[in-house]
Amino acid sequence: MDSTIAYFWQQKAMPLFKQGKYEVGMTFIDKAVKYNPERWQRYRAFIKCIFSKQYKDAIIDFTDYQETYGYGFEMDHSYNFYIALSYLQLSEFEKAENLFEKDYERTIDKKGEDWLHHLDLFYYGISKYELKKYEEALVLFDQALERYPQFSDVQYYKTKALYKLGEIEEAESVYKSAKENARKGFSINEDNVVYERYPYQVRWN
Template sequence: MKKTIILFTLFQLSCFIYAQTNSEITKKNQEAIINEYVTNCAKKYSYNYQMAEWQNCLDEGLKKDSTIAYLWQQKAMPYFKARKYEIGMQYIDKAVQYDPREWQPYRAFIKCIFAKTYREAIIDFEDCIKKYGNGYRMDHTYAFYIGLCYLQLNEYEKAEKLFKEYNDDIFKNRQGLEHPTALFYYGISKYEQKRWEEAIVEFDKALKIYPNLSDVKYYKAICLARLEKKEESSKLYKEAEQDAKMGYTINEDNTVYETYPYQVRWK
């Protein structure tokens, strides 16, 4: 009996060592393919005007190993930036298939900010939270983006709850590092419920961190007008317009490609 147990243990150990060794070999092979077909091929081109060359490099890499999630993501990314969302989505779905932990949150972010398929984004983000916890993507939690989706779906109470939780957590655990965008959207969730004074409180917190944020000033000016403070509102509106001309707006990385919810586009 003891001999059988020992033999079984040795067999399990050998299987584990084999699997680990095989995994390391696969990882090294995939890294070599990425280096050859992304670093030394695709990235020598600009997908803005050499999309075919960029995609050809990645396709050659996928011929070597079609299970490399990063290659699929790199195929998808420039299509999203070109606003060809359906084309890009078929590739990011493949990336999620092969590495869901890394690329499912990214796909959910794309659905929220780029493709603007808000209900689908909520499903993806909620699944990510269930499987991996409330992690971060592009500087914000998954729950923050769910809040944005609810704003865009006119479900303001749900959005407010999520933004309150997010801002409370930031204040408690990262005091001094409050995020103006998070405070802005918390204010917007109250603004949409016509709670003008409460919205102004959050807008002022955002302006304390980012004093020239034109989008915040714009919505605060509307709140002031609704409170019959027309002179103060007019003055702030003019400030917002001038700040916008100077480029002071929501400074999330992807505003280069997409307009964020409630971001003001001045004529």
């Protein structure tokens, strides 16, 4: 096997990440990036954000990649989505909010509202919630629920926002629905959720 074939190194790394062996896997994905950065640097940044939780490194990788190759997507979400998600996890909520807002506006401008993704809306709403902008958070949570009505994690945080606003009766109704949908398995539905718990994903048990 030619060691310069980047795909070979990525294939060696992938099962290790799925087993939680992040440090070992990262040595292989680093080699994939070395031989083909245009293809694998954005993947490495994704791994750092979702799998190994190296949020500062994920921001560096995605920012550098975007400056070099331009705006784009990895695993169905924009690079800015993952940068903003990393800022959320670093408790830098204003930075997260600003990036989610830019992506929200870009999507509407380029594609239209129908292209807004329920997960993007959820995390944009979370950034508002963390900044105590509860009414604005509710607008985004409702937009997410329009696209994925059984999304229990959104319903859970909608409940919390409603409580903050004193809407107790509605909050209790939404919470009841959230628990039922969670029991049925309606949660974050990204492919890699079988390997990793996503940020703000609710633990019900």
